[in-house]
Amino acid sequence: MSASGEGKAAAAGYAPHPYVGGRTAVLRALAAWRMRWPGAPRVIVLTGNPGSGRSRLLTGFLMMCDPGRRKQLPLDDLDPATVPPDLPEPAVPSPAGRTAAQLLRLISDHFGLSTDRDDDIFTELAAREEPVTLVVPDVDRAGPVRAANEPARVVRDVLRPLAATGTVHLLAEVPRELAAELAGALPSGQAQIIDLDAPEWADPEGLVRHAETALTPDAGAPELPYTTDPSARRALAEALATRADGNRLTVQLAVQSLIVRPEGFDPAEASLLPGSVGDVLDLHARRLGADPQTLRLMLAPLAFAEGQGLPVQLWGALASAVAGRDMSRDLADGMLLAAPFIEQVEPSRGTGDGDRGRNGGGAAAGERGGTAAGGEAGSGAGEGRTLLRLMHPGIAGEIRSGLPDVRDAQTKIAMALLEAVPQQDWAQADPYIRDHLAAHTLDAGLLPQLLTDPGLFAHADPVTMRAAIEAVPLEQLGAPARTYLRTAPLLTRSEAPAELRAAFLESAFVEDGLVAYADALHTLGFTLPWRTLWSVPLVGVRAVTTGSLPAQGGDGAAAGAAGGPDGSGAGPVPASSAAAPRPVAAFLVPEGTPGARTVPGPDGDASGAGGRALLVHDLLRPGYLDADPALVQLPSAQAQEAAPFGLSRGADHLRVWSRADQEVVAALLSDTPFTGADLSPDGVLVVATARGVTARQILAAAPAPAPVPSVPAQRTGTADSASSDGRDGRGGLEGDHS
Numbered sequence: 001m002s003a004s005g006e007g008k009a010a011a012a013g014y015a016p017h018p019y020v021g022g023r024t025a026v027l028r029a030l031a032a033w034r035m036r037w038p039g040a041p042r043v044i045v046l047t048g049n050p051g052s053g054r055s056r057l058l059t060g061f062l063m064m065c066d067p068g069r070r071k072q073l074p075l076d077d078l079d080p081a082t083v084p085p086d087l088p089e090p091a092v093p094s095p096a097g098r099t100a101a102q103l104l105r106l107i108s109d110h111f112g113l114s115t116d117r118d119d120d121i122f123t124e125l126a127a128r129e130e131p132v133t134l135v136v137p138d139v140d141r142a143g144p145v146r147a148a149n150e151p152a153r154v155v156r157d158v159l160r161p162l163a164a165t166g167t168v169h170l171l172a173e174v175p176r177e178l179a180a181e182l183a184g185a186l187p188s189g190q191a192q193i194i195d196l197d198a199p200e201w202a203d204p205e206g207l208v209r210h211a212e213t214a215l216t217p218d219a220g221a222p223e224l225p226y227t228t229d230p231s232a233r234r235a236l237a238e239a240l241a242t243r244a245d246g247n248r249l250t251v252q253l254a255v256q257s258l259i260v261r262p263e264g265f266d267p268a269e270a271s272l273l274p275g276s277v278g279d280v281l282d283l284h285a286r287r288l289g290a291d292p293q294t295l296r297l298m299l300a301p302l303a304f305a306e307g308q309g310l311p312v313q314l315w316g317a318l319a320s321a322v323a324g325r326d327m328s329r330d331l332a333d334g335m336l337l338a339a340p341f342i343e344q345v346e347p348s349r350g351t352g353d354g355d356r357g358r359n360g361g362g363a364a365a366g367e368r369g370g371t372a373a374g375g376e377a378g379s380g381a382g383e384g385r386t387l388l389r390l391m392h393p394g395i396a397g398e399i400r401s402g403l404p405d406v407r408d409a410q411t412k413i414a415m416a417l418l419e420a421v422p423q424q425d426w427a428q429a430d431p432y433i434r435d436h437l438a439a440h441t442l443d444a445g446l447l448p449q450l451l452t453d454p455g456l457f458a459h460a461d462p463v464t465m466r467a468a469i470e471a472v473p474l475e476q477l478g479a480p481a482r483t484y485l486r487t488a489p490l491l492t493r494s495e496a497p498a499e500l501r502a503a504f505l506e507s508a509f510v511e512d513g514l515v516a517y518a519d520a521l522h523t524l525g526f527t528l529p530w531r532t533l534w535s536v537p538l539v540g541v542r543a544v545t546t547g548s549l550p551a552q553g554g555d556g557a558a559a560g561a562a563g564g565p566d567g568s569g570a571g572p573v574p575a576s577s578a579a580a581p582r583p584v585a586a587f588l589v590p591e592g593t594p595g596a597r598t599v600p601g602p603d604g605d606a607s608g609a610g611g612r613a614l615l616v617h618d619l620l621r622p623g624y625l626d627a628d629p630a631l632v633q634l635p636s637a638q639a640q641e642a643a644p645f646g647l648s649r650g651a652d653h654l655r656v657w658s659r660a661d662q663e664v665v666a667a668l669l670s671d672t673p674f675t676g677a678d679l680s681p682d683g684v685l686v687v688a689t690a691r692g693v694t695a696r697q698i699l700a701a702a703p704a705p706a707p708v709p710s711v712p713a714q715r716t717g718t719a720d721s722a723s724s725d726g727r728d729g730r731g732g733l734e735g736d737h738s
Helices: 004-011 022-035 054-064 100-110 118-126 150-162 176-183 204-214 228-245 248-260 277-287 292-303 314-325 328-331 335-341 393-401 406-419 433-445 454-459 460-472 478-493 500-509 517-522 636-641
Strands: 043-047 132-136 168-173 191-195 342-345 385-388 530-536 543-550 583-591 612-618 645-649 654-658 662-670 672-677 686-691 690-696
Touching: 004 292, 004 500, 022 043, 022 054, 022 662, 043 054, 043 176, 054 168, 054 654, 100 118, 118 150, 132 150, 132 543, 150 168, 150 176, 176 191, 228 248, 228 645, 248 277, 248 393, 277 292, 277 335, 277 393, 277 406, 292 314, 292 328, 292 335, 292 393, 314 328, 314 385, 314 406, 328 335, 328 612, 335 342, 385 393, 406 433, 406 690, 433 454, 433 460, 433 686, 454 478, 454 500, 454 517, 454 645, 478 500, 478 662, 500 517, 500 530, 530 612, 530 672, 543 686, 583 686, 583 690, 645 672, 654 672, 654 686, 662 686, 662 690
Parallel strands: 043 168, 043 191, 132 168, 543 672
Antiparallel strands: 342 385, 530 690, 543 583, 583 612, 645 654, 654 662, 672 686, 686 690
C-alpha cells in the first residue's frame, strides 16, 4: 500500500475522512492491521518529522475504532478499505507525562493482570488465547521530565517487549530516531514503519485541502479576497502546502498568523510564504514590525516549560532571565505577536499532560502512580491558575535550537525560579517551581547541587523529582539524594501528600545516618506524626517487643551500651535515674547474631533450641545494651489498657490510632514486609523489616492521662524518661502485645 491509493480513492468518489482530510493510503494500512488482514504486519510503527500530522492521523483512526464515535462519522461515504471493522475498541494507554514504569502498570491494570513484576506482564499477555490490540500514541511526550529522555526508555522497556509478544498487535506513534530501533527488533514481515514524510506515504492533496478549509471565513479567517474567492483561496492553499514541503504544522501556523494579523500579507509574494516553523516565527514578527529575536526570547520560557504548562505569572521573570534584560514591556505589548504560537491550558490533577481525549475509556482506567505535574495529589494546589504552553512541541524544538547556548538558558531559568520562592520557603512556592525546578536544573547540569534541601524533597512532586534524579549518574549524587532515590518508590506508590512524604523521608534520613536532615524536617512547619529516635541496619529480625529493665541490680541493667551486632561499639548510653526503669526494645534474631544472647529452651537448656536469640536495645536513643533478656519486663495488662494509642498491622502498613476516639494518628507504609512491630504504652513504635529496626516516637497529643516521655536529642541526653507503672509481666518476647 502506498500513496498511489490517494488518487484511486478520489477517482472512486469517496469522501475524505472528516477529521484527517486525507491520508487514505495510511488509513488503509491501519484498517488492514486492525482487521488482521492476511499479510498485514502485526506491529506498525507510525513516525514522521515534528509537525507531520501523525497525532492528528492517529486521532482520526481511533475515532473509527470507538463504537460511540463511529456513529457520528459518515462511514458509508468513506473508502471502505480505510474503515476498520466494528470491533471492541483497542486499549489506548497514553505515555504522555508518564514514565515507562507507569505506562507498563497502566497496561497491566487495563488487562487485569495479577502480577507485580514487570517481566511477568509480558509473560501473562503471551499466555492469552485471544490476541490483544494496543495503540500507543504520543511516545514523544513520554515522561514527567523532558531532559530525562523517557521516550527512549518507553521504547526499550515497554514497546519492544510488547512487540516481541506474539499475542500483541501493536500500533505505536514514535519519534523517527526511535522507529528503527522498535521495528528492527522483529523478524521480517512482522513490523512495518510508516513514515509520513516518505514519498510513498505523502498526501500533498490532503494538506492543500487542510489549508483551504482553514482559510475559509467559516473557520475564523478574515473576509479578504484570498479567503472569500474559492479560486484565490485554492491557489493560496496550494502555494502554502508546496512551500511548506508537506509539513502540516508549518501550514497551520502560517494560517493562524494570517488570522491574527492579515495586514501586510500579499499572497502573490512568494517570499512571504514560510518554508518551515522557523520561517513562520520570523515572517510573523516582521509583519507586525517586531524583531524576530524578540519573539523567540518571549517564547523561550514556554519552549523550556515542563508539565502541563508555565504559570502566566512566571512568564515575564523567566523571559527577562533568558534575554538578560527586562522583557516586561515586550510581553505587555506583544500579545498579538505571540498569539499564533501559544495556548492556554486548564490545569488538572493527575498524571501527565492528559490523553488529549483519545483514550475513550480504555486503558485510562486504573491509572495510579502519583502526580506528574500540577502540585499536591488531591490538594487542588494547581486549580484556578492560568497555564500557558506552546501549541506544538515542534515550535519548542525550533526555539530551543535557535538559542546560542541551551544549557546557559536553562541555568538562567533555574536561577530565576529559585529567586521566585518567597523567603526560600517551599510551602509558599508556586507549585510549578516545587514540582519542576529539578527538571530545569537537570537540563542545566546543576541538579546534584540542588539535592541538599530536605524541604524541597518533601514538597516536590515525587514522580517528577524521582525521574529527574534517576537521570543523573549515581556517582554524582550526594548522600541525601541517594536517600531520596531509595525512598522515592514508596512516595510515588503511596501518593502521599507533602506532610506524609516529609515523615517518610525523616525516617529514611535517620536510617541512613543523616540525622541533621531528619532534624531539619521538624523545623519546616510540618506537623509530622512521629520523630524517628534511632535505626539499626540489622538483618534477620523475626520479631520485636518493648519493655523495661529494672533500675537496680541484674546483669548490666544500668550499664552503658554494648557493642552492636556487627561487633562495633555504639557509643555510651547514659544510665537511667536510679528511681526509674530503663525502657528497652528486644529483637528476636537468629542464633549466632553478634551481641545476641541465646533464649533458653522450655526445659532451661541454654543451647537455644530453635535457633532463637535476643538483642536488647535502648528504647529512646541509639545503643545496644549488654543486658540479660530474662530481666526484660513486659508491660502489664493494665498499662496496655491505659495506653493512649493502639496499633493495627498489615503486611506492608501499620496504623497507630487513638484509643479515645479511634482516629488514626499515624500511618506507616513500607516497601518491604514488616517482620515485627510493637508499640510501647508511652507511644514509641518499634518496627522491623528486612532492612533493619527503627523506633519512632508518636507525636500526636495523647488524650489519655498516661504521660508521654519527652523525646531526647539524637545520641545525647541525661536520663531516660519514666515509663508507666505496673510493668511486671514476663511473657514471651517474640510476639506483639499491642
